[in-house]
Amino acid sequence: MKPIKLFFFLTLLVSLACTTSDKTPFENTEKIALVDYVNPLMGTDSKFSLSNGNTYPAIATPWGMNFWTPMTSKMGDGWTYKYNENKIRGIKQTHQPSPWINDYAAFSLMAVTGDLKFKEDERASWFSHKAETVKPYHYKVYLADYDVIAEVAPTERAAHFKFTFPEADQSYIILDAFFKGSMVKIIPEERKIIGYSRNNSGGVPDNFHNYFIIQFDKDFELKHTWNDNWSLQENSLDSEGKHVGAIVGFKTAKGEIIHAKVASSFISPEQAQINLDREIGSDSFENTKEKAKEAWEVELSKIKIEDPNTDHIKTFYSSLYRVLLFPRKFYEYDANNQVMHYSPYNGKVLPGYMFTDNGFWDTFRAVYPFFNMMYPSLNKQIMAGLANTYKESGWLPEWASPGHRDCMIGSNSAIIVADAFLKGNVDPEDTAVLFEAMLKNATVADGRPVRSVGRAGLTYYNSLGYVPYNVGVNENVARTLEYAFADFSIGQMATKLNKPDVAKKYYDQSLRYKNVFDPSSNLMRGKNKDGSFQSPFNPLKWGDAFTEGNSLHYTWSVFHDVNGLIDLMGGKQKFIKQLDTVFEMPPLFDASYYGGIIHEIREMQIVNMGNYAHGNQPIQHMIYLYNYANAGYKAQEKIRDVLTTLYSATPDGYCGDEDNGQTSAWYVFSSLGFYPVTPGTNQYVIGSPLFKRATLNLENGNSFTIEAPQNSNSNYYILNTALNNKSYDKSFLTYEAIQKGGTFTFDMTSTPNKDWAGKPTSVPYSMSNQE
Numbered sequence: 001m002k003p004i005k006l007f008f009f010l011t012l013l014v015s016l017a018c019t020t021s022d023k024t025p026f027e028n029t030e031k032i033a034l035v036d037y038v039n040p041l042m043g044t045d046s047k048f049s050l051s052n053g054n055t056y057p058a059i060a061t062p063w064g065m066n067f068w069t070p071m072t073s074k075m076g077d078g079w080t081y082k083y084n085e086n087k088i089r090g091i092k093q094t095h096q097p098s099p100w101i102n103d104y105a106a107f108s109l110m111a112v113t114g115d116l117k118f119k120e121d122e123r124a125s126w127f128s129h130k131a132e133t134v135k136p137y138h139y140k141v142y143l144a145d146y147d148v149i150a151e152v153a154p155t156e157r158a159a160h161f162k163f164t165f166p167e168a169d170q171s172y173i174i175l176d177a178f179f180k181g182s183m184v185k186i187i188p189e190e191r192k193i194i195g196y197s198r199n200n201s202g203g204v205p206d207n208f209h210n211y212f213i214i215q216f217d218k219d220f221e222l223k224h225t226w227n228d229n230w231s232l233q234e235n236s237l238d239s240e241g242k243h244v245g246a247i248v249g250f251k252t253a254k255g256e257i258i259h260a261k262v263a264s265s266f267i268s269p270e271q272a273q274i275n276l277d278r279e280i281g282s283d284s285f286e287n288t289k290e291k292a293k294e295a296w297e298v299e300l301s302k303i304k305i306e307d308p309n310t311d312h313i314k315t316f317y318s319s320l321y322r323v324l325l326f327p328r329k330f331y332e333y334d335a336n337n338q339v340m341h342y343s344p345y346n347g348k349v350l351p352g353y354m355f356t357d358n359g360f361w362d363t364f365r366a367v368y369p370f371f372n373m374m375y376p377s378l379n380k381q382i383m384a385g386l387a388n389t390y391k392e393s394g395w396l397p398e399w400a401s402p403g404h405r406d407c408m409i410g411s412n413s414a415i416i417v418a419d420a421f422l423k424g425n426v427d428p429e430d431t432a433v434l435f436e437a438m439l440k441n442a443t444v445a446d447g448r449p450v451r452s453v454g455r456a457g458l459t460y461y462n463s464l465g466y467v468p469y470n471v472g473v474n475e476n477v478a479r480t481l482e483y484a485f486a487d488f489s490i491g492q493m494a495t496k497l498n499k500p501d502v503a504k505k506y507y508d509q510s511l512r513y514k515n516v517f518d519p520s521s522n523l524m525r526g527k528n529k530d531g532s533f534q535s536p537f538n539p540l541k542w543g544d545a546f547t548e549g550n551s552l553h554y555t556w557s558v559f560h561d562v563n564g565l566i567d568l569m570g571g572k573q574k575f576i577k578q579l580d581t582v583f584e585m586p587p588l589f590d591a592s593y594y595g596g597i598i599h600e601i602r603e604m605q606i607v608n609m610g611n612y613a614h615g616n617q618p619i620q621h622m623i624y625l626y627n628y629a630n631a632g633y634k635a636q637e638k639i640r641d642v643l644t645t646l647y648s649a650t651p652d653g654y655c656g657d658e659d660n661g662q663t664s665a666w667y668v669f670s671s672l673g674f675y676p677v678t679p680g681t682n683q684y685v686i687g688s689p690l691f692k693r694a695t696l697n698l699e700n701g702n703s704f705t706i707e708a709p710q711n712s713n714s715n716y717y718i719l720n721t722a723l724n725n726k727s728y729d730k731s732f733l734t735y736e737a738i739q740k741g742g743t744f745t746f747d748m749t750s751t752p753n754k755d756w757a758g759k760p761t762s763v764p765y766s767m768s769n770q771e
Helices: 002-021 269-278 285-300 309-321 367-374 375-392 411-423 426-444 458-463 476-496 502-515 562-569 572-584 599-605 622-629 632-645 662-672 735-740
Strands: 067-071 089-092 107-113 132-135 138-143 148-154 156-166 168-176 182-187 193-197 210-216 224-228 231-234 238-241 246-252 257-265 303-306 339-344 350-351 682-688 693-697 703-707 719-725 730-735 742-748
Touching: 067 138, 067 148, 089 168, 107 148, 107 210, 138 285, 148 285, 156 168, 156 269, 168 257, 182 224, 182 246, 193 246, 193 269, 193 572, 210 269, 224 238, 238 303, 246 375, 257 269, 285 309, 303 309, 309 662, 339 682, 367 411, 367 662, 367 735, 375 411, 375 426, 411 426, 411 476, 426 458, 426 476, 476 502, 502 562, 562 572, 562 622, 572 622, 572 632, 622 682, 632 662, 632 719, 632 742, 682 735, 730 735, 735 742
Parallel strands: 703 742
Antiparallel strands: 067 089, 089 107, 107 168, 132 138, 138 148, 148 156, 156 257, 168 246, 182 193, 182 238, 193 210, 210 257, 224 231, 224 246, 303 693, 339 350, 682 730, 693 703, 719 742
8 A cells, every 4th residue: 555545544434433432432323213112012921831922912192091902812802912823813802911810801903804703813914023023112913814903002091003905896994893791883874883892890880881883994895793603693783792893894995094093982982082082183104103202202302312232221121111001090091181080999080190900919019109200290190099999988998909809918008108298299189098098908808809919917916016827827938928017118207297296106007017026947937826827837839828839939028128027137248148149049938828830939939049939029128138237238239130131122021920010110220220128118129220321210309320430341340330420339329319300329339349338327217127
């Protein structure tokens, strides 16, 4: 190369190098919408015997009243979409929060061509994930047996369908109104189908209906309905029975598009029309899709992630999407734009907010603390909805879908109410109602609508200080521990309400966790009515005295007084050793209580983390407890391991039940670098951040940035931390520090710094540490 050419070549290289170095080394250069990082198929490769999430692709807007999802399984199957199945039976409106709770108010649309096939097994079409587009705001699939492309875009209470047909003399759109009571009516002159579906899995009043309206943009050339037992009623316009449906037919040209605008209401047929007019009206399919996309972008953009690892970014936003689906808005806006709801508790149409489809046993842990941090206005509405639930049913919900359901244990509504109240997210008019409801849960044993509401075993708990093992109340140790934490929450709320006598009573009761602690094993153990411990005792036995776990999992459920638990175990070193044991032992178990291996056991067994069962909720906070014993470095290594091995934005991307956003919320919090071990306090316990930078755009207008510039696959230990450029030596962050805005900096390294946050005063809140 000649010298002059070499000079210009070197100059160009220097110029390019300078240009590159001007960019932040972990800045995202691609302008990708955050919602397009989301994979709604994350967790869909699941089945009854093994959960990789137990999710379905929810085509919805955040917290929408209605979701839509393709059905690969039969009507009524809680595993409605299984990733490894090959046929689609329809795209249904769904309200299912969990396969174990199942669905309600569902109906579906399906397109077919050629000979009429309307029965669900016969109409099912082969499809491929290669010809499937799945976004939160848009679903598109090629129905191979019919040469039809089916698409749907959602709104909160409506949806816009788009069917692209081939040239055919016989093209059909099939409405299946589902079993357990339904009605359809075809109105040809208006190009409409109206009707209702009444299917449910419990938790509804006698007058429960989901009224729907479907507006097409093409005249019907054929009109059929069917009645019970798939009895076709040719050339009929209406049908009512246990399981009915409607069929409309057309001649179509190649590439002809037929649109269907769909809305529904739990209030009335007229309200369904209002919902359709308000939320879609004259909008095109593209308008509807873009509005849904923007709705997601608004919410997801409240957290901005900057990191070179795109796979981790995809997992973050896919998890955040799951956090923002539930609880479901169960309210509507009437003709005067007033908030109204059909009550799933008393069957009346009443003013005010209502939310549903949530199990607080799961979501009290991280979902609601996340809402209090990032979505306080929304959580204030949710609390108003809880106050309405109490007014309409006489009890706070614990598992609602849409009304009270008998599922899981605890008195965890108290925890989410107290946490919201203490962070200013309960309206004054709701405070007294909710506090009254919390006290009722803790004092009234009779009249509970289902076993999961209130406190099963309350009389024993209040007389003996624990729920005994041998009195016929199952999962008694788990109940005792969860009631104790609920009592702490009542004490916290009573303190702020200036009710010192009430506060002292419930703080004292919150120490009842000590009554089921066995010092001979350093574990929680069932205790009989006479005060003796249950025997024989196998800490590996799932169920029995515990809920979907064993003693090794539930011993750590002393959220409010970890220091008290440390003292019971004989000090920090013994506490650390007990934590270590859970991870270091083989994944042994005793499944005899269930008579077989339940999926939660299998999910623990197969991930090579000893007896740590991250796929279920009771133990998800446990890793963070190392901080309370000044051993945060142990938490840091284990948190990074869980983040990077048990989560991915893939169909098998979870390690157990996702459960209404809770397992996702663990990821969202933990990847940011902290976690709310103790809702009802103002602290988040620090872990190990996954990203080089994350910015929280808070509702109050402030921004809180978490920086870890040295973060890498090997640099997951904390060397030092700083808050707003000042050295910070505590293993927790406060709610106030985050809401004030600023920067928290992690100096990361590849070797443990055992001295970080090593002082006795560096540890997070425990009730027994307070003066």
